[in-house]
Amino acid sequence: MRVVFAGTPDFAVPALRALIDSAVWRPVAVLTQPDRGVGRGRKRRFGPVKRLAVDAGIDVLQPASLKHPDARAALADCRPDLLVTAAYGLILPRAVLDMPALGCWNLHASLLPRWRGASPINQAILAGDAETGISLMQMAAGLDTGPVILQRSTPIGAEETAGELHDRLADLAGEVLVDALVRLDRGTLPAASAQDEALATYAPLIDKNDARLDWSRPADELSRMVRAYHPWPVAFGEIEGETWRIHRARAGAGRAEPGELVTNRGPDVVAVGCGEGVLEILELQGPGRKPVSARDWFNARRGKQ
Structure with a gap:
């Protein structure tokens, strides 16, 4: 199976590492956002996902947008059976969502439909939630609205910070992804379940x-x-x-x-x-x-x- 992985920040690293370590699902390519300038000299620096991909010898694609025909053509050349995203940060247009034979999966840091959006970890702590988790969903056109394939929950510690919870959930995302791929190979992956829109809550960008x-x-x-x-x-x-x-x-x-x-x-x-x-x-x-x-x-x- 030809897997393409899309992610950018630290949160996505454990999931990519899990794919690389598995050997069976080693990505044929990695999508990540363009390098950004840092510091006074605005020197461009690799993001965490790109650094891991380069070190592993995996081809890296860094389009500024997947809406451009050249970017979509480069992705199509990878002939993906499955596209897995984790905190990628760019919108996937319908042409990309429809490209892989198995569709596109997304790893999201909440128990969907609770806390759709950009800041699910922060909002779970702010709300005093007792637990949160990772949702693996089949991507759809809406914001984190796709049907859920697998979920795994974890309690939120009474003194746990967003940074600490972020790191635990990132590791959990890698575990959930490998679990799903194993089940897919064995033919035991459950059918994705539609989210209950009445239970949806939203996690906006933080200012x-x-x-x-x-x-x-x-x-x-x-x-x-x-x-x-x-x-x-x-x-x-x-x-x-x-x-x-x-x-x-x-x-x-x-x-x-x-x-x-x-x-x-x-x-x-x-x-x-x-x-x-x-x-x-x-x-x-x-x-x-x-x-x-x-x-x-x-x-x-x-x-x-």
Whole structure:
């Protein structure tokens, strides 16, 4: 079977590595977004998926758009039986969706139809979901609307950040993909099931301002924001007139005015009053500074007084 893999960021790497390691489904080509300039000199650098593909000696295609006839022709020359995508980042037009004999599969980081869209990991944490997972779906023209082939769930840890959950789900995606391909070879792959549109929820693109902490909100909600927006864009809020980025925090009991600094919780916690409870901050970062522990923050504050 001739498999083409399409992906770009770190999330897609374990799935591609699983295909390469399997040998049986080693991709005949990899699609990934064009190299992007980084740093002051805008020097172009390989993305994670391209780096793995090049190291493995796999042909790489990097069209700016798959709507261009030349890009589609290059893909057609690969004669794919199956196209597998994971966080590819480009729209697949109908001509591409119809190209492989077995269609196109997509690995999505949620239990569809919950959290269709660009930020499913973040939204699952923000909503306080107890679990999330990986959905392997047959791609359709809509946004993550295709029928689901396989799903595998995993609990969300009480203190797990989006970055930590991202890495676990990326590994799980590789496992789900190999499981599906094994079942496909054995003729035991279940028929894809249509998603229940009544249960669909959406995960929009994240803006940096989404991570602003409103101290009038409950501490539980703000602690989920800290986890959901780490490592990017990182939650931030005003403390004593300065904007601080909050890297680690937890909800705590107690009462204080929203935004009020609470200093009686010991040297390892910077607590701030919320609409309900207090947010106990364990690690924070000031403008132009490195992240520090609550204890170091208190020591620096004491030195200024």
